[in-house]
Amino acid sequence: xxxxxxxxxxxxxxxxxxxxxxxxxxxxxxxxxxxxxxxxxxxxxxxxxxxxxxxxxxxxxxxxxxxxxxxxxxxxxxxxxxxxxxxxxxxxxxxxxxxxxxxxxxxxxxxxxxxxxxxxxxxxxxxxxxxxxxxxxxxxxxxxxxxxxxxxxxxxxxxxxxxxxxxxxxxxxxxxxxxxxxxxxxxxxxxxxxxxxxxxxxxxxxxxxxxxxxxxxxxxxxxxxxxxxxxxxxxxxxxxxxxxxxxxxxxxxxxxxxxxxxxxxxxxxxxxxxxxxxxxxxxxxxxxxxxxxxxxxxxxxxxxxxxxxxxxxxxxxxxxxxxxxxxxxxxxxxxxxxxxxxxxxxxxxxxxxxxxxxxxxxxxxxxxxxxxxxxxxxxxxxxxxxxxxxxxxxxxxxxxxxxxxxxxxxxxxxxxxxxxxxxxxxxxxxxxxxxxxxxxxxxxxxxxxxxxxxxxxxxxxxxxxxxxxxxxxxxxxxxxxxxxxxxxxxxxxxxxxxxxxxxxxxxxxxxxxxxxxxxxxxxxxxxxxxxxxxxxxxxxxxxxxxxxxxxxxxxxxxxxxxxxxxxxxxxxxxxxxxxxxxxxxxxxxxxxxxxxxxxxxxxxxxxxxxxxxxxxxxxxxxxxxxxxxxxxxxxxxxxxxxxxxxxxxxxxxxxxxxxxxxxxxxxxxxxxxxxxx
Amino acid sequence: xxxxxxxxxxxxxxxxxxxxxxxxxxxxxxxxxxxxxxxxxxxxxxxxxxxxxxxxxxxxxxxxxxxxxxxxxxxxxxxxxxxxxxxxxxxxxxxxxxxxxxxxxxxxxxxxxxxxxxxxxxxxxxxxxxxxxxxxxxxxx
Numbered sequence: 001x002x003x004x005x006x007x008x009x010x011x012x013x014x015x016x017x018x019x020x021x022x023x024x025x026x027x028x029x030x031x032x033x034x035x036x037x038x039x040x041x042x043x044x045x046x047x048x049x050x051x052x053x054x055x056x057x058x059x060x061x062x063x064x065x066x067x068x069x070x071x072x073x074x075x076x077x078x079x080x081x082x083x084x085x086x087x088x089x090x091x092x093x094x095x096x097x098x099x100x101x102x103x104x105x106x107x108x109x110x111x112x113x114x115x116x117x118x119x120x121x122x123x124x125x126x127x128x129x130x131x132x133x134x135x136x137x138x139x140x141x142x143x144x145x146x147x148x149x150x151x152x153x154x155x156x157x158x159x160x161x162x163x164x165x166x167x168x169x170x171x172x173x174x175x176x177x178x179x180x181x182x183x184x185x186x187x188x189x190x191x192x193x194x195x196x197x198x199x200x201x202x203x204x205x206x207x208x209x210x211x212x213x214x215x216x217x218x219x220x221x222x223x224x225x226x227x228x229x230x231x232x233x234x235x236x237x238x239x240x241x242x243x244x245x246x247x248x249x250x251x252x253x254x255x256x257x258x259x260x261x262x263x264x265x266x267x268x269x270x271x272x273x274x275x276x277x278x279x280x281x282x283x284x285x286x287x288x289x290x291x292x293x294x295x296x297x298x299x300x301x302x303x304x305x306x307x308x309x310x311x312x313x314x315x316x317x318x319x320x321x322x323x324x325x326x327x328x329x330x331x332x333x334x335x336x337x338x339x340x341x342x343x344x345x346x347x348x349x350x351x352x353x354x355x356x357x358x359x360x361x362x363x364x365x366x367x368x369x370x371x372x373x374x375x376x377x378x379x380x381x382x383x384x385x386x387x388x389x390x391x392x393x394x395x396x397x398x399x400x401x402x403x404x405x406x407x408x409x410x411x412x413x414x415x416x417x418x419x420x421x422x423x424x425x426x427x428x429x430x431x432x433x434x435x436x437x438x439x440x441x442x443x444x445x446x447x448x449x450x451x452x453x454x455x456x457x458x459x460x461x462x463x464x465x466x467x468x469x470x471x472x473x474x475x476x477x478x479x480x481x482x483x484x485x486x487x488x489x490x491x492x493x494x495x496x497x498x499x500x501x502x503x504x505x506x507x508x509x510x511x512x513x514x515x516x517x518x519x520x521x522x523x524x525x526x527x528x529x530x531x532x533x534x535x536x537x538x539x540x541x542x543x544x545x546x547x548x549x550x551x552x553x554x555x556x557x558x559x560x561x562x563x564x565x566x567x568x569x570x571x572x573x574x575x576x577x578x579x580x581x582x583x584x585x586x587x588x589x590x591x592x593x594x595x596x597x598x599x600x601x602x603x604x605x606x607x608x609x610x611x612x613x614x615x616x617x618x619x620x621x622x623x624x625x626x627x628x629x630x631x632x633x634x635x636x637x638x639x640x641x642x643x644x645x646x647x648x649x650x651x652x653x654x655x656x657x658x659x660x661x662x663x664x665x666x667x668x669x670x671x672x673x674x675x676x677x
Numbered sequence: 678x679x680x681x682x683x684x685x686x687x688x689x690x691x692x693x694x695x696x697x698x699x700x701x702x703x704x705x706x707x708x709x710x711x712x713x714x715x716x717x718x719x720x721x722x723x724x725x726x727x728x729x730x731x732x733x734x735x736x737x738x739x740x741x742x743x744x745x746x747x748x749x750x751x752x753x754x755x756x757x758x759x760x761x762x763x764x765x766x767x768x769x770x771x772x773x774x775x776x777x778x779x780x781x782x783x784x785x786x787x788x789x790x791x792x793x794x795x796x797x798x799x800x801x802x803x804x805x806x807x808x809x810x811x812x813x814x815x816x817x818x
Binding site: 163233234235236237342343350353354357358361365368369373374377378379380381382383384385388389520521522588589590591606608609619621 | 684688692695696699702703706707710711712713714731743744745747748767768769770771772773774775783796797
């Protein structure tokens with residue numbers, strides 16, 4: 001079986017390279033037969049990748065520990081769910097999973113194009129095949145990345161890292177990889193359209209849904225990762241500005257700007273340079289993420305010595321893709337110029353522009369702190385530095401996305417602006433008592449940020465109401481327009497939902513970082529004694545120790561559960577919390593936090609060190625996170641919004657879409673396919 | 678045409694100002710708050726007194742103490758030199774923290790008393806995690 005896996009991978013590499021050659025020649029000479037052959041080669045690539053993946057999957061399912069990779073990431077005691085998760089638990093398998101998703105996406109694009117055989121799509125599939133070839137060659141040539149190596153004789157299965165035994169952690173890596181592949185599609189189309197010199201809207205139309213899907217899965221992946229860190233890692237937070245987290249946030253930021261640029265590109269022929277640049281940058285940052293987390297160069301430059309092939313292939317790919325994108329853009333710069341300029345500061349165009357600029361700067365700053373600072377400046381920056389940049393920038397961006405839809409295109413009249421700002425100003429003032437009630441006056445900046453959240457909420461309501469009024473038309477009731485405001489345009493509905501989600505996320509992030517309260521101390525395990533009670537620093541909550549019991553856990557571990565009664569203000573009992581320690585026979589001990597949800601806050605309880613039935617003291621740590629639930633609700637809304645915009649259109653909408661499509665093609669007729677390519 | 682050109686110049690100037698302010702801000706922050714990478718043995722030279730440092734070391738057996746102010750322990754140099762430095766940390770301990778484990782601490786170093794007051798503490802996990810600095814690192818791409 002190992003041989004079959006390795007053979008399929010090698011064939012996948014050959015097929016992807018063949019596909020690249022056929023497609024590039026087909027595009028160059030405008031020959032449909034060559035394009036078709038290129039797609040057939042892509043079928044071969046797809047099939048061999050599926051076979052390789054199936055081989056690895058069956059090895060996990062059948063507990064075939066003859067595969068070194070299976071033995072490293074699984075053991076006999078794991079349930080089926082977690083045995084499947086072993087597939088992407090390590091580097092080798094995640095490369096293969098990535099290749100599989102790439103193969104699926106490539107084949108869908110190829111099949112959809114089989115009766116059109118466009119040069120644009122042919123070029124894009126060629127770019128996807130090049131990316132596939134890079135990943136396939138990593139697995140074929142770099143032993144440390146190959147999932148098909150035989151285990152050494154007598155090797156014992158390691159099992160899955162106990163921290164990864166959580167549903168969020170099973171879904172987080174695949175969500176990110178799917179997101180990374182999703183945003184590779186607009187990159188592929190951008191390169192293809194640059195090569196062909198087609199400055200029309202076709203490449204955006206072909207790749208927009210993929211970009212939205214990529215963004216959806218990136219959001220989902222980041223959200224799941226944060227939630228897992230919060231409930232499982234037990235470090236008293238959900239975001240540590242760790243390189244792994246940062247490098248997944250960076251492409252999300254640029255992808256967000258990309259989606260906005262696509263909207264303007266499609267509707268008004270603006271932001272063409274932005275769209276191309278952001279498509280290239282987003283993809284590039286996903287490769288940078290892999291380079292950062294997989295080569296280990298950031299941790300130590302010695303990685304060059306220990307894994308030369310991995311480092312050189314990925315570094316080379318980073319350099320080549322950056323140089324190719326930049327070179328092509330410079331070459332075609334004039335052709336992609338937009339004819340409409342920003343005419344007024346008070347226009348939607350200008351705020352879109354500033355939003356794009358700030359999102360890009362945000363991404364660059366995070367990448368700079370994560371990669372450039374440790375690598376070239378021999379320094380490192382911590383959480384507080386990232387927060388100093390991210391908090392004001394996040395609030396500013398929220399303000400912009402709130403105001404932006406309320407402004408008119410080109411120029412907004414002052415009187416109209418004042419009218420639209422009444423409602424947001426009102427909700428801002430109305431939110432103030434809530435923030436005061438929650439005690440948020442302790443930080444001026446946090447308070448201002450939360451007021452902006454209140455403002456943004458009103459702005460979204462105003463946006464919906466205005467669309468409803470427009471949809472209802474003169475003389476009709478607002479209610480009749482309200483339904484149509486939501487069903488009229490999927491993009492607009494998605495904008496309402498996603499922007500509302502962002503209001504909740506920013507408020508939740510501010511609440512849970514600026515106003516986090518943390519206290520710790522030792523609690524005696526002598527039930528009933530004075531020392532067996534822990535009081536938080538602000539005196540708001542006390543925790544009384546009630547006893548410890550043990551239970552059997554996963555992977556033959558023992559789980560020790562300490563019970564504490566939580567008492568709030570006025571000696572009111574709020575229930576019990578049970579922080580845990582899991583003691584594993586091989587991997588050691590892990591402490592597990594528990595969370596007591598309260599209105600407007602979470603009480604996060606964990607012990608600072610493992611304990612068991614014999615411990616004389618328990619080192620208790622209590623963190624209060626205000627508004628944190630809003631982060632999770634907001635993240636769900638982001639995904640709901642993205643799904644809404646991806647949802648297949650109804651019949652009337654399809655009709656409309658087809659009409660605009662015809663208009664779009666007419667628009668593109670001015671640039672014959674591949675002129676002067 | 679002329680209006681167009683003027684608005685274009687205005688936009689470029691505005692963009693330039695935003696970028697310059699932003700870059701200066703970020704570089705200033707990194708200079709001010711960034712921590713120097715160093716080895717335990719480097720700290721004895723005195724050049725890092727009162728500065729933010731990020732140091733890797735092995736937690737020495739029998740030095741871990743816990744009291745109300747946090748956890749106190751000593752780490753040894755990873756390059757084989759005999760130097761050690763004391764660390765005090767009052768934050769959530771990573772799950773894998775224990776004597777003999779390699780940790781990376783980040784915080785302010787004071788040469789008097791040879792003590793790092795750590796703001797961040799990460800453990801380098803056992804070989805299983807491919808030498809990454811945090812368990813989360815295992816799950817990335």
